[in-house]
Amino acid sequence: MARPIFGNAPAAHPDGSLRWSIELIGDRWCAEWPSDRPRSGPVELTGRFIVNIVWTGSEHPTPVRGRVRRIQLVEQCIEPAAKGGRRMVEGSERLSDVESTPQRFWSDWAASSDDPVVATGVLLELDLDEVPMAETRFKAGTVSVHGCDVWVMDRSDPVLLHVDTSCTPPRVTEFLLPLTIEPPTRGWARAVHADAGGCWITSRYEVFRCERTAPTAVTIERVTTDGGFGVVDDGQLFLRTFPRPTMRTSRRYGVVRVEPDAYPVRIFNDDRQLAPVEDPALAARIAAQRVTPDTARAVDGTVWIAAGDLIALRPDGTRDRIDLEARTHGAVHWIRSDPRTDPKNTDILTVISLPEPDER
Incomplete structure (x- = not known):
């Protein structure tokens, strides 16, 4: 069965013709096909399957297991x-x-x-008929630490773990968050940033605040739909974006130039509002920080590594793998903002609201 990868611009073939990205779906397999014409529905093809780690028309191709x-x-x-x-x-x-x-x-x-x-x-x-069972265990993708609190998040699923290292063995609590399931890419879909009250969760699309209200309870709230690379400095969260023009590949337009934001470094103020950092020295200091979401260093020198497993690299060189499977389930309270109740949107709602029907 052929299904177009919608919104994908055709590629130019060396012979001058065009190639559209088509997803082929078979019995327990799928593949991508650069077709010389738009196609949809049942097709019969003869060819070779090729593993291509460089180009793919789909942003997140479905893996084939066998x-x-x-x-x-x-x-x-x-x-x-x-x-x-x-x-x-x-x-x-x-x-x-x-x-x-x-x-x-x-x-x-x-x-x-x-x-x-x-x-x-x-x-x-x-x-393809004898497929090994897919792993369903938690796969650590990003980690952050504050004191005895280690926060670690799955690389794809919206599952957040709190690891209390004041206990022996560490006590692990799972929180299932109302967030999207992200593709398990080679980069980082999200990053966590721990502080005294809980943690921030940042991504290229949005920022969430996760507040720990009890040993096994948290509240979570989306604070902005702006995204960026998060950095915590002196207890404050900053968002960074690329400071210079760059080239990116767009599914719809191909290779395009992307202009930088006017303020590539922004800060969350006390009201949890994003504000531009206009101090050049502060912006330069934040931009110069080199951190990766999959490692975090505690004050005692322990380096925490999220790479599928959660590893604690101690100052004496020993490595401890933390058992994340033995965990309890915590409670999550979702604070949801409703744009319809925001006074700023009153004029919009007045325009789009329909009058009540006349019962006469």
């Missing part, structure tokens, strides 16, 4: 190309069985004149 039944090394002849460089000779493929995928850089075509045959990839046979 049991590996066979691994074959693919070798091909390489010859000089007419316009320089090297190219693979079509039809020169040869296959040989191997026990595991060779650990090598596949774009290194270092063929010699004596032996022009080089390894160019691997061919896998996947059994």
Whole structure:
């Protein structure tokens, strides 16, 4: 079944034609297909499946799971190309069985004149009917620490854990938050920032405040729909955006230039409102901080690492893996703002409100 990846601009093929990104959905598998025409519905195709880690038309392609039944090394002849460089000779493929995928850089075509045959990839046979059970355990993606309180969040699911390190073993409490499920990308969908009262949760889309009201209870509230890279400095939360013009790939427009914000560093004031940082020295200090959401350093020198597991790297060099599966479930109170009750929106509501029907 073919389904267009909506909103995706077509790509230019070397022959001058266009290629639209189409998602192919089969029995226990899916793939992307660069089609020369828009397609939708049942299709019959003959071709090869290719793993491409560089380009994908979909922002978050669905992974295919299966049991590996066979691994074959693919070798091909390489010859000089007419316009320089090297190219693979079509039809020169040869296959040989191997026990595991060779650990090598596949774009290194270092063929010699004596032996022009080089390894160019691997061919896998996947059994889609015997699929290993997918892991459902918590996967730590971002961590922050304040005193004995360690806050760690799943890399994809809206699950927040509080780890009380004043206990032996640490006491872990889970909070299921009313947030979106984010794609488990190689970067960080969210970041947590601990303080004395709880933690902030930042992302490129929004910022939430999570207040710890009891040992096993929190309140959560979205404080802004502006996003950025969060930094806590001297107890205050700052949001950073890229300070210079940059180039980004847009699904709809291709490669585009993105202008920087007028104030690439902003601060949450005492009223939890975002305000621009106009002091050049303060803005430069915040912009210069180099932190990553998956590591946090405690005052005792312990470095906490969120990399699927939660690891505590002690000052003496020992590493402790924290058991996050033995946990209790806490209570979450969601503070939801209603734009319809905000006095600032009264004039808008007056325009869009419909009159009550006349019962006469």
